[in-house]
Amino acid sequence: MxxxxxxxxxxxxxxxxxxxxxxxxxxxxxxxxxxxxxxxxxxxxxxxSSITSSVASKTSASESSSITSGIGSPVGEVSTTTVSSPATESDSTASSSISVDPRSPAGGVSMITPAITDSETYIKVGDYATFSWTYTSLIVSPSAVNVEAYCSVNDYYYPIAENLTVKDTSYVWNTSGYQETATIPLLVAEYTLYIYDASSNPSSIASPGHLAAYDNLNFGVYTPQPYTPLNEYQCATCSGSFSLIERNVLRGTLAISVIACLFTILFMIR
CATH class of the missing domain: 1.20.5 (Single alpha-helices involved in coiled-coils or other helix-helix interfaces)
Known part of the structure; x- marks a missing residue:
């Protein structure tokens, strides 16, 4: 127990x-x-954490690569701003202005062909007419120049050349080609040659250094007539009666004859 x-x-x-x-x-x-x-x-x-950081670094690298390359970037999530570089001196447009002395004369035209000193100039419709000139006292060059022929009969400016540059100081006018296509044909009359700034008009007053309208050359334009035999020719301006000079000569001759007869009769009576 x-x-x-x-x-x-x-x-x-x-x-x-x-x-x-x-x-x-x-x-x-x-x-x-x-x-x-x-x-x-x-x-x-x-x-x-290491996996997350690795994935984040890979994601940021891919996003930066997408942003840089512009391929595969998510729409609506990545926005890029383009900053333009400042323009260089070569890209910039330099504005230049010409200072003209107000005392300077206006620019003018000196004709070479036909010369102002030549005799009367006639241009036949169907021929080629040559006009050449130079500029004087021209400081501000016009952007374009017009050449026209003014006829006082119908008060019309016939275009010869339009929008010429200052370097174009010669022009050949094809009167035949113009006459065939013109709505207002050339008349047989006297014309005045005008050379002026296309941005202005022939009657405007030019500023100092600018081109003034030229109007110092007159020339005639005529249309050739078809050949007519002499025996069929009729003068439209001729008359069958005596002209005034012929009548005066005849009157003088008769008066002298009458006076001679009177002196002869008186001498025989004595």
Whole structure:
């Protein structure tokens, strides 16, 4: 009986010691498991962070590449601003102005062909008429020059050449071609040659240094008549009666004859 009691007490003591040690053992075990879990979570977080940063760097690199190349950039998410570089001196247009002394004379034209000193000039319709000239005292060059022939009979300016440059100082006028296509044909009359600034008009007054209208050349234009035999020719302006000079000569001759006859009769009577 005593032996069983002693065994029972030993069992109690052993069980109480194990019970006292079990919380501490369980605590260490739990702490160990928590440390392992924390280390695992930290390693997972660090790996996730490295993966995320790697993906972000790759994404930013691809986006920057897309922005740079302009290919594959997402629509509506990436906006680019183009900044134009400042224009260089060669690209800029320099505005220049010409200062003209108000005391300067207006520019003029000096005719070469036909010369102003030549005798009367006649142009036959069907021929080529040549006009050449030079500019004098011209400071501001006109952008275009017109050449026209003015006829006072019908008060019309016949265009010879239009929008010539200042370097074009000679022109050949094809009167035959003009006459065939003109709505107002050339008349047999006297004409005045005009050379003036196309941005102005023939009657305007030019500023100093600018081109003044030229109108100092007169020439005649005539139309050739078809050949007519002499025996069939009829003068439209001729008359069968005596002209005034012929009548005066005849009257003088008759008067002298009458006076001579009177003196002769008087001399014979005496």
């Amino acid at each position: 005593k032996l069983s009691i002693v065994i029972f007490l030993c069992c109690l003591l052993l069980s109480s010691g194990a019970y006292a040690k079990s919380p501490r053992w369980l605590h260490h075990l739990a702490a160990r498991n928590v440390g392992i879990q924390l280390r695992q979570d930290s390693s997972k977080a660090s790996s996730r």
